[in-house]
Amino acid sequence: MIPDLPTREQTGEPVVLDRRDGPFGEVVLRRRGADHEIIANGCFLMDTADGRSERLLVDAALERLDAERPSVLIGGLGVGFSLAHAAAEPRWGAITVAEREPAIIDWHRAGPLGAISGPALADPRVVVRELDLVAHLTTGEDSYDALCLDIDNGPDWTVTESNDGLYGPAGLAAARARLNPGGVLAVWSAQPSPAFEEALRAAGFTEVHTVEVPVRRGVPDVVHLGRRPS
Template sequence: MPADAEAPVVVDRRAGPHGEVVLRQHGPLLQIIANGTFLMDTSDGTSERLLVRAALEELRRGRRHREAHRAAPRLLIGGLGVGFSLAEAAAEPEWGRITVVEREEAVIHWHREGGPLSGLSAEALRDPRTEIVHADLTRYLRDCELFDALCLDIDNGPEWTVTEDNATLYSPAGLAACGARLAPGGVLAVWSAQASPTFGDALRNAGFQGVRTEEIPVARGVPDVVHFATKPA
């Protein structure tokens, strides 16, 4: 029987402050479902890895045009998910501190040693640069340290949020908070399940420059998208 014809099996189900979070197995794949909405699975990870890889390329490109050179760039990943973005970051020695902010305690638990998702993230979690923070990203951004890159993957996109309160992240005030937590020349990268032309306008209105989108083909359906923007140096 093909994997996609098998009935999904619930591995774990948790009730948290933001609703229900479920880890489900569908054939060989593990899937994260939040409040009945599919978020991600372990099928590919190309776009989640690109989120981090391309952000570093943007930083490199900007630094080639500036004389000043910082220490190893500091990265904040919004959303642990199944761990693809963290694994990509930890595999790159050029990154300095790697901070991952995840609001669902269940997701963090699934990645801990022996957890069902630990096979994807165990090596990255052992990396001394890695720090996992259990917090709501919108609140964390209010007074955290400065980062050189913010790579955000907490929703299915700016127009398709997991919970209503997440929409504040993509509002003018939320984008201003992102800009405030970026060092000059820093890069903001936002994952989305589909393109959002209006979000590009919102980024420009928030004072970001170099706004662009990159499409990543998927096996079925519309391409995933990563929105990129840079804080002026």
């Protein structure tokens, strides 16, 4: 008898669950064992294996806010760890998520990522908006007490060229303008960026510093933080 060949999941290879051409290129949802992965234009973005740094992104901002029932803009939705963690915290008064890829929103509302974000999406404080974060910061009029941004692998490793401007003088000025006085900007990165810290200071942010999240191998994930002066 010829033995059955192992499946892709048994060998640890990823299984593609959905692949779409979105407004900014190709996005793919894969399953690897028990975890899900999001790939954008061939670049690994994130997975559901460990959400510590995404949760830290939200906590680090909240810890530095003095406002009662503060508002937060989370960009983008990703695998949903930041949104789920924010919705589990009753101190947030309003939670807005900016996500430019309709496929990712679908994977949460009617797909496997709903296992993470389902309760949060039902929270009346939560609004998910299908829009480009960079454009929203530049042209929008809404203001927030915190901006928690996780749309790239960091300031030095963007997913699309259109995101590059977010981390330069014009993008940081736009982010600062969207913050209420005393508000906090928190930016997730797969590696520390001293140059970005200097860019934050040059853009008028105060109390600039970086919080590290140790990883098993390699450089730590980090959250870069800065405050708009009151």
